[in-house]
Amino acid sequence: MLNFESMKAQLISIGNELLIGDTINTNAAWMGHFLNDFGIEVTRVHTISDEKGLIKSTVRKSMQESDLVITTGGLGPTHDDITKTTIAELFEVELVQNEEVLNYVKELFKSRNIPFSESNSWQAMVPGNCEILFNKAGTAPGMWFREYDCFLAVLPGVPYEMKYLMKRKVSSKLREQANGIGYIHTEYLKTAGIGESTLSDYILGDLSEFLNDHVSLAFLPSFGEVTLRITGKGSTKDEATERLSTLIEYIRKKAGKYIYGDQKEHSLSERVGKMLIDQQKTIATAESCTGGLIANTLTDISGSSAYVLGGVVSYSNSVKVNQLDVQESDLDQFGAVSKPVALQMAKGVAKLTGSNIGISTTGVAGPGGGTQEKPVGTVWIGFYSKEGKKEIHFAVKALFTKDRLVNKQRTTIVALEIVRRILSDIQELPYSLTKEFA
Amino acid sequence: MLNFESMKAQLISIGNELLIGDTINTNAAWMGHFLNDFGIEVTRVHTISDEKGLIKSTVRKSMQESDLVITTGGLGPTHDDITKTTIAELFEVELVQNEEVLNYVKELFKSRNIPFSESNSWQAMVPGNCEILFNKAGTAPGMWFREYDCFLAVLPGVPYEMKYLMKRKVSSKLREQANGIGYIHTEYLKTAGIGESTLSDYILGDLSEFLNDHVSLAFLPSFGEVTLRITGKGSTKDEATERLSTLIEYIRKKAGKYIYGDQKEHSLSERVGKMLIDQQKTIATAESCTGGLIANTLTDISGSSAYVLGGVVSYSNSVKVNQLDVQESDLDQFGAVSKPVALQMAKGVAKLTGSNIGISTTGVAGPGGGTQEKPVGTVWIGFYSKEGKKEIHFAVKALFTKDRLVNKQRTTIVALEIVRRILSDIQELPYSLTKEFA
Numbered sequence: 021m022l023n024f025e026s027m028k029a030q031l032i033s034i035g036n037e038l039l040i041g042d043t044i045n046t047n048a049a050w051m052g053h054f055l056n057d058f059g060i061e062v063t064r065v066h067t068i069s070d071e072k073g074l075i076k077s078t079v080r081k082s083m084q085e086s087d088l089v090i091t092t093g094g095l096g097p098t099h100d101d102i103t104k105t106t107i108a109e110l111f112e113v114e115l116v117q118n119e120e121v122l123n124y125v126k127e128l129f130k131s132r133n134i135p136f137s138e139s140n141s142w143q144a145m146v147p148g149n150c151e152i153l154f155n156k157a158g159t160a161p162g163m164w165f166r167e168y169d170c171f172l173a174v175l176p177g178v179p180y181e182m183k184y185l186m187k188r189k190v191s192s193k194l195r196e197q198a199n200g201i202g203y204i205h206t207e208y209l210k211t212a213g214i215g216e217s218t219l220s221d222y223i224l225g226d227l228s229e230f231l232n233d234h235v236s237l238a239f240l241p242s243f244g245e246v247t248l249r250i251t252g253k254g255s256t257k258d259e260a261t262e263r264l265s266t267l268i269e270y271i272r273k274k275a276g277k278y279i280y281g282d283q284k285e286h287s288l289s290e291r292v293g294k295m296l297i298d299q300q301k302t303i304a305t306a307e308s309c310t311g312g313l314i315a316n317t318l319t320d321i322s323g324s325s326a327y328v329l330g331g332v333v334s335y336s337n338s339v340k341v342n343q344l345d346v347q348e349s350d351l352d353q354f355g356a357v358s359k360p361v362a363l364q365m366a367k368g369v370a371k372l373t374g375s376n377i378g379i380s381t382t383g384v385a386g387p388g389g390g391t392q393e394k395p396v397g398t399v400w401i402g403f404y405s406k407e408g409k410k411e412i413h414f415a416v417k418a419l420f421t422k423d424r425l426v427n428k429q430r431t432t433i434v435a436l437e438i439v440r441r442i443l444s445d446i447q448e449l450p451y452s453l454t455k456e457f458a
Numbered sequence: 459m460l461n462f463e464s465m466k467a468q469l470i471s472i473g474n475e476l477l478i479g480d481t482i483n484t485n486a487a488w489m490g491h492f493l494n495d496f497g498i499e500v501t502r503v504h505t506i507s508d509e510k511g512l513i514k515s516t517v518r519k520s521m522q523e524s525d526l527v528i529t530t531g532g533l534g535p536t537h538d539d540i541t542k543t544t545i546a547e548l549f550e551v552e553l554v555q556n557e558e559v560l561n562y563v564k565e566l567f568k569s570r571n572i573p574f575s576e577s578n579s580w581q582a583m584v585p586g587n588c589e590i591l592f593n594k595a596g597t598a599p600g601m602w603f604r605e606y607d608c609f610l611a612v613l614p615g616v617p618y619e620m621k622y623l624m625k626r627k628v629s630s631k632l633r634e635q636a637n638g639i640g641y642i643h644t645e646y647l648k649t650a651g652i653g654e655s656t657l658s659d660y661i662l663g664d665l666s667e668f669l670n671d672h673v674s675l676a677f678l679p680s681f682g683e684v685t686l687r688i689t690g691k692g693s694t695k696d697e698a699t700e701r702l703s704t705l706i707e708y709i710r711k712k713a714g715k716y717i718y719g720d721q722k723e724h725s726l727s728e729r730v731g732k733m734l735i736d737q738q739k740t741i742a743t744a745e746s747c748t749g750g751l752i753a754n755t756l757t758d759i760s761g762s763s764a765y766v767l768g769g770v771v772s773y774s775n776s777v778k779v780n781q782l783d784v785q786e787s788d789l790d791q792f793g794a795v796s797k798p799v800a801l802q803m804a805k806g807v808a809k810l811t812g813s814n815i816g817i818s819t820t821g822v823a824g825p826g827g828g829t830q831e832k833p834v835g836t837v838w839i840g841f842y843s844k845e846g847k848k849e850i851h852f853a854v855k856a857l858f859t860k861d862r863l864v865n866k867q868r869t870t871i872v873a874l875e876i877v878r879r880i881l882s883d884i885q886e887l888p889y890s891l892t893k894e895f896a
Contacts, residue, residue: 038486038490038503039500039501040500041488044482044483045482045487045503048483049479049480049481050479052476052478053480061477062477062479063477063512064504064505064507065476065504066503067486067504067505307750307753311756311758312745312752315754315771316748316750316751316753316754319750320866322825322862324773329774329776329777330772330774330781331750332768332769332770333743333753333768333770335763335768336763338812339810339811343781343810372777373774374776387760388760428754428757
């Protein structure tokens with residue numbers, strides 16, 4: 021019997037395109053995260069070419085060393101795709117036709133009006149000792165084996181199909197094993213505009229009383245954001261969830277205002293969008309140094325046309341003056357990267373579009389254009405909103421990096437987080453930046 | 459003696475963050491490409507944790523199987539970083555202090571005003587049998603070994619430092635080996651706005667007379683672009699380059715108008731930017747369905763403020779009417795996703811900003827908002843330019859996919875490629891789209 025709580029896995033990514041470097045192996049990282057959420061540790065990833073001997077020896081050795089092995093790739097209908105026949109050879113079984121898969125593929129072709137050729141029926145041939153992982157996201161089924169006291173999942177390499185099978189099929193196989201042995205429950209809390217060390221050392225402090233063999237916490241930082249991953253183990257789902265609850269409650273109490281979401285795959289721009297819809301507000305952007313990235317990030321969200329009225333990318337001073345009502349005298353006196361210009365841009369774009377909220381950026385993105393007074397990375401972000409008689413209007417100054425693209429990205433996250441905090445009535449700004457008024 | 463023309467390599471990526479999935483292994487893909495340009499085939503990539511026994515056995519076995527092994531990761535100054543001591547143990551040698559590295563690290567700390575602690579001198583300790591690959595991009599030196607009739611390069615995992623050492627140090631080590639054995643020369647031709655199969659089957663046709671053991675060609679497709687990689691082998695640099703020249707000349711003759719660049723790392727927006735500078739022209743964007751992505755892509759290029767005057771993101775109709783002079787009657791009659799609106803937006807933004815060129819997009823990005831007449835993926839792109847009395851003003855209609863982000867990306871590439879072709883006086887549009895006039 022496998023011990024689910026200490027299950028070890030190896031991944032095998034099959035395909036020449038991965039070795040040549042034409043494709044980046046994002047599957048392995050995604051699967052690493054996914055299995056980790058189950059408390060399964062990935063100890064090795066093998067990336068190998070479509071070569072029979074290599075596939076055989078790697079699968080055999082990995083299965084002997086671990087509790088779970090997952091291969092991706094080489095399941096297509098062409099001659100290069102040899103994973104299936106190789107696995108059958110390894111286990112010394114024949115390929116047999118699976119009627120259910122055959123009918124499914126035939127129906128699929130019919131519904132798409134594509135003629136079904138005999139070579140397509142190849143997709144329905146599977147090794148005799150496998151259990152089918154039915155794939156509604158494509159034509160190649162996944163396969164599940166139990167050999168050498170180890171589980172083996174054989175999945176397609178197309179990320180969309182792999183993810184479908186991991187979420188729908190492999191996960192329930194793993195849960196079957198977990199039954200009665202242990203249950204893993206994972207939650208995420210996503211924060212923005214606060215540094216990892218500030219969050220950990222000053223806000224949350226010593227968490228050792230909450231952490232033990234059953235409850236663990238990880239900090240996952242990315243550009244301007246930190247995600248907290250909290251994992252609980254228990255003999256039942258309720259026990260695992262229950263064990264997390266005290267810690268989550270404590271984190272929410274201490275750091276609630278920094279948390280914008282608890283869904284792993286949701287983004288800050290999605291959160292801001294939801295709040296704008298709930299509060300029936302609209303937004304517009306006036307971007308200089310971010311050059312359209314804020315508008316682009318906001319409009320990546322489906323349905324954003326309901327609250328994004330539009331934006332202006334004001335690289336030239338004449339656009340700032342003519343479109344956004346920036347005072348020419350202020351541009352002359354203080355320069356384009358300055359508090360008065362950021363303030364006027366934010367208010368200007370709100371007036372121009374009739375939006376409730378205007379957000380602006382002006383800065384030295386780099387690599388050129390820095391001065392001693394305004395080095396590369398200097399950014400002003402302006403915020404304006406009006407609701408009835410209540411007007412909020414301020415700007416903040418930040419200093420980021422020497423890297424142009426990092427500066428654009430960071431400015432965008434901070435700007436969106438400012439909008440989120442104002443919409444949530446939170447006084448403290450990202451990174452404790454100071455509000456400067458007109 | 460190693461045979462450079464058939465050299466085989468294995469890569470070993472060391473680090474728990476890669477297995478958990480917190481970091482995607484982009485290093486391996488980059489190195490795969492890089493080595494391929496030298497004609498070196500990567501046969502395996504191993505991703506393993508920072509564990510002594512595993513590092514030892516994987517390095518030993520890989521070296522026994524190949525001509526070149528490269529490890530990345532585990533060279534930092536903390537206790538987790540065990541690659542260096544493990545390699546020394548594997549080769550049964552002592553760590554010795556390298557004075558040159560020590561002085562370099564001391565100087566670096568001094569110039570940054572950071573106190574130098576004894577633990578920092580750890581960076582200067584290296585296995586006695588290695589040659590130093592001096593790392594000016596960081597503090598951990600790379601190391602070069604020759605053992606088991608194989609070369610081993612031990613590099614830091616930070617992508618920036620790894621790339622520095624591969625380009626500056628490992629490449630010259632490889633060239634030393636190549637001396638007198640063989641030389642590999644690689645060139646790239648980058649195209650946009652033409653499908654891979656059209657380019658290969660109809661434009662270039664049968665290339666077999668050019669291809670042989672010394673000359674090879676690969677098609678590398680990505681979003682709306684296809685890069686041609688042409689590799690030549692010879693006993694000298696001149697011979698390798700010479701062997702490519704006939705094929706490259708032929709491709710340029712047949713497909714010249716689709717080629718926007720011959721530098722592997724240059725982008726289409728960089729090319730458009732260079733042409734605008736050369737022709738002393740300026741550009742402005744009027745974006746609806748792309749929501750700022752075109753402006754964002756143009757302004758990712760350093761120095762783009764010289765030719766990007768600005769842009770308008772016109773999600774709402776009122777912004778289209780008030781800022782871009784779109785006729786309200788046309789919005790009513792034809793809808794926002796229509797030829798007259800695309801035409802008026804392009805001209806409107808050029809007038810508004812005073813730019814020479816205006817480019818516009820309006821479409822159904824999806825996933826919602828499609829109709830039978832205008833399904834998701836329907837996009838109109840407008841172009842306007844004026845030079846003296848010569849006015850160019852047209853729109854094109856395209857149908858892309860059901861995916862919102864793919865549609866934004868594709869529209870952006872096609873729009874930029876339209877600008878490049880007009881600036882190059884090429885009549886044919888991307889994907890042979892048809893110019894429609896007012």
